[in-house]
Structures are given as C-alpha cells and as structure tokens.
Amino acid sequence: MSSTDRPRVAFLGLGRMGAPMARHVARAGYDLAVWNRTRSKAESFAQEIAQQGPEQSVQVADTPAEAARGRQVVVLMLADPTAVREVMSGSSGVLSAAEPGTLVIDSSTIGPTVTRELAAEASGRGLRYVDAPVYGTVGPATEGVLEVYGSGEREDFERARPFFDQWGDPAKVRYLGPVGAGSAAKLVRNLILGVSIAATGEALRLSGVLGLPDDLRNDLIETSQLGSSYPRIREIVETGRTKPAAFEMVLLLKDLDLCLREADELGLTQAVREACRRVVAAGHGDEDARALAVRMAEGV
Numbered sequence: 001m002s003s004t005d006r007p008r009v010a011f012l013g014l015g016r017m018g019a020p021m022a023r024h025v026a027r028a029g030y031d032l033a034v035w036n037r038t039r040s041k042a043e044s045f046a047q048e049i050a051q052q053g054p055e056q057s058v059q060v061a062d063t064p065a066e067a068a069r070g071r072q073v074v075v076l077m078l079a080d081p082t083a084v085r086e087v088m089s090g091s092s093g094v095l096s097a098a099e100p101g102t103l104v105i106d107s108s109t110i111g112p113t114v115t116r117e118l119a120a121e122a123s124g125r126g127l128r129y130v131d132a133p134v135y136g137t138v139g140p141a142t143e144g145v146l147e148v149y150g151s152g153e154r155e156d157f158e159r160a161r162p163f164f165d166q167w168g169d170p171a172k173v174r175y176l177g178p179v180g181a182g183s184a185a186k187l188v189r190n191l192i193l194g195v196s197i198a199a200t201g202e203a204l205r206l207s208g209v210l211g212l213p214d215d216l217r218n219d220l221i222e223t224s225q226l227g228s229s230y231p232r233i234r235e236i237v238e239t240g241r242t243k244p245a246a247f248e249m250v251l252l253l254k255d256l257d258l259c260l261r262e263a264d265e266l267g268l269t270q271a272v273r274e275a276c277r278r279v280v281a282a283g284h285g286d287e288d289a290r291a292l293a294v295r296m297a298e299g300v
Helices: 018-027 039-050 064-068 081-089 112-124 138-143 154-167 181-210 214-222 227-239 249-262 267-284 291-298
Strands: 008-012 031-035 058-060 073-076 103-106 128-131 146-150 168-175
Touching: 008 018, 008 064, 018 031, 018 039, 018 073, 018 138, 018 154, 031 039, 031 064, 039 058, 073 081, 073 154, 081 112, 103 112, 103 154, 112 128, 112 181, 112 249, 128 154, 128 181, 146 154, 146 181, 154 168, 181 214, 181 227, 181 249, 181 267, 181 291, 214 227, 227 291, 249 267, 249 291, 267 291
Parallel strands: 008 031, 008 073, 031 058, 073 103, 103 128, 146 168
Antiparallel strands: none
16 A cells, blocks of 8 residues: 555554554554654654554654644544543644544543534534544553444444454444444443442452451452452452553543543442542552552552
8 A cells, every 4th residue: 555545544642542552553554643742652653663664654743733634534542521622622623624524533531421512513614523432451452452332423433444443353343323322331331340340349358357368258259240350450469569550540530520420320430439539549540440449458
C-alpha cells in the first residue's frame, strides 16, 4: 500500500491503552498522525514506529486540530469526559479542523450522556461519530484481543470495523445500536468489576478478622462467584506489588462516578465508590484497581 492511497488517520491520546492501540494502526500501514497532551510521549511513539522500517512513519501534531486536519478518521482514547470535551470542542480541538465526513471513533470511557452530547456536536459539523469504548487492560490491548462495544449508525460502525478488528478479538467486537449504547455497556462492565473487587476486599478482611488460614481463604474465594477475578488480587496479596497498574484505581473511581451520574439509586455502587475514594485519598490512586481489595482488607 503506497503512501498516497493509505487512509489518513489521527490518533489522539497515547496513554497506557492508547499507545498499544495506536501501534496496531501504525503497523497496519495507515498514514498516521498522533497527538498527546504530553508531547514527549508522542515523539517517543513516533521514534519507536520509525525504527520499524522506512514505510513506518508517524507525524506528531502540536494540537488535536492539527492532527485532525485533512484526516479521514480520528480516534480518541482519553482519560475522562473533561479531556474528551476539550479535545473535541476546545479552541484547537477536532471540531475546529476536521472536514465534513470525517469519522470520529471515541474509545474513551465517558458515559452515554456526554457521548450523546458530543455525537450531536460532531453531527452538527457534518462529522460521523462512533462510540466504541473497549474493555480490557494493557495486555489485551497489546495483543489486540480487547472487547469493543460499538454504537452509532450501522454504516459508520462498519466503516470503523477494520480498526476494531485490529484492537479486539473479532468475536468480541459488538455492534450495540444507537450512539451511547457502547458507553452504557462499558459502564455496566466496570460497575461489575468495581463491586466484585470490593466484595473480594471485604471477604479478605473478614477472613483475616476470623483467623482463617490463607489456603482456606483462597479456596473459598477462588471457588466462589468471585473466583474469575481473584488471581490478580491474590497475586497482589502475596507479592505486595500494586504497580505498574494495568488499570489505575483513580480510573476506576472515575468510572464509578460516571455510573452514579447516570443513575443515582445505586446504593452498593455508592458504597464502593466511597471506599475507592477513601483509598485514593490515602495516596493509592496510581495503584492497580484490584489493589482496592487489598487496601480494604488492610482497613484503609
């Protein structure tokens, strides 16, 4: 594929998840521009790709607008609704530069309400918008086996499908319906994750208070409904290693906040959110989210 016929893509956000996703795009031969709030990360990414061969080059943009200008597809993988709003609607944002017909793929986790608002803004500028958050951590992102929850117009989803198939296991790439459905599904998944981690934390604490031996405690949890998520928590319990984080606790807190913005009658989620907030306030926000169970067991 020559440089003249490769689709032109912008990828905005090169964090723990964004960087491996963008690598898949670069390796697939797209003409790629990248932007990151910390420019040095974008420069390092471009250098890494350039080392893979003369056909592999990445342009580093100073602003989201510069990255989006003249591109056919713009991908966002950012931390929270505030960041996405700024990158989309700010004075040097995507909407100020992207041409009508540009496909925006937002894989950030920002909740369905904000997603629908941004999709309406994009549509008002003649852009196409697909809401496509991903479920999984850095390992699956690197391997290209994430779950992808896509929503928007079906024709736009199909246009975005080649990217989803790079990032995700094709069997787990789902079209869920109108824009916002993907973000809704992602929040439900992360609510279940957060509540499961907290339930494991309370099981660990009760086991300690009651003096259960570690092997019995582990067997009880591993053979319970919490068993599928326990191996990583058990590893943290046994090694004390909470970093590097595959999914930071502060991001879990953000997602629990989003759940409660969408539906306030979620008493269990409120309790988990308060536990997570307390642990983050104690200085553990950059630890792996599953360390919440360990900190709760410690009484933090």
